[in-house]
Amino acid sequence: MLEILKELNIETHLIFSKWALATLKYETERSFDDIAALATKYCVMKDMAAPPSSGSFLHDGMIILPCSMKTLAAIRSGFCDDLISISANVCLKERRKLLLAVRETPLSAIHLDNMTFLERAGATIFPPVPAFYTRPKTLEDLIDQSVGRMLDVFGIHVDNFERWESFRKDKTLK
Numbered sequence: 001m002l003e004i005l006k007e008l009n010i011e012t013h014l015i016f017s018k019w020a021l022a023t024l025k026y027e028t029e030r031s032f033d034d035i036a037a038l039a040t041k042y043c044v045m046k047d048m049a050a051p052p053s054s055g056s057f058l059h060d061g062m063i064i065l066p067c068s069m070k071t072l073a074a075i076r077s078g079f080c081d082d083l084i085s086i087s088a089n090v091c092l093k094e095r096r097k098l099l100l101a102v103r104e105t106p107l108s109a110i111h112l113d114n115m116t117f118l119e120r121a122g123a124t125i126f127p128p129v130p131a132f133y134t135r136p137k138t139l140e141d142l143i144d145q146s147v148g149r150m151l152d153v154f155g156i157h158v159d160n161f162e163r164w165e166s167f168r169k170d171k172t173l174k
Contacts, residue, residue: 001065001147002038004158013052013059014039015083019068045083052087061097061154062087066128069104069111075123076114088123098123099153101146124153134162 005012014036016024021032036042043050051057064071064084071084080086091098100123102115115125128146136142145161 001063001150002035004147004151004160005156006038006040008156008158010156011040011059012038013041013043013050015043015045015050015052015087017045017068017071017082017084020066023066043083047083048086050083050087053083053090055090055094057090059096061099062091063099063101063150063154064088065099065101065150066103067100069102069114072100072102072111072114072118075100076117092118092121092123095122097154099126099150100124101126101128101150103128126150126153131164133164 002012002014016032016036024030024032024035043052047053052059052062071088074080074082074085075088075092078089080089088098088100090096098118100115100118102111102125104111107115119125126149128150130136130142131145131149134141134145136145141161148158148161151158
């Protein structure tokens, strides 16, 4: 996502949680410096005075990718003890777009309740569920489709993934 936004010259403010850093090391070959270099600005998670923590900081919205159930619960309860949760709460109070890419499974009744509450408060709940109608061949294909659909929510339309048009005549239904 940051690669696309940088290519489009869209200003981004990156906030990493400590668990995002751990996930980055575990799930990718990229370093923190590689990812941080893609963002316009990097904000330290404990810096509660960083620009995104204020409603007077103008921006188009926030994407939390991925959004843990801990972060989801913090946003829902308003218990803002870090820059991610306070910035998300600012998005809600200012009626700005907030997309939460939740990815933990299975979901408990508590998770579902938190997601329902936040959706009603104005957030978009967007689990990065793969679209198999595109017949993805690589992990990159799956990522591109999810990222492209997330950007659609913000009115940023990219053409790096296949969009639904209709049933293909060359495919048979089983």
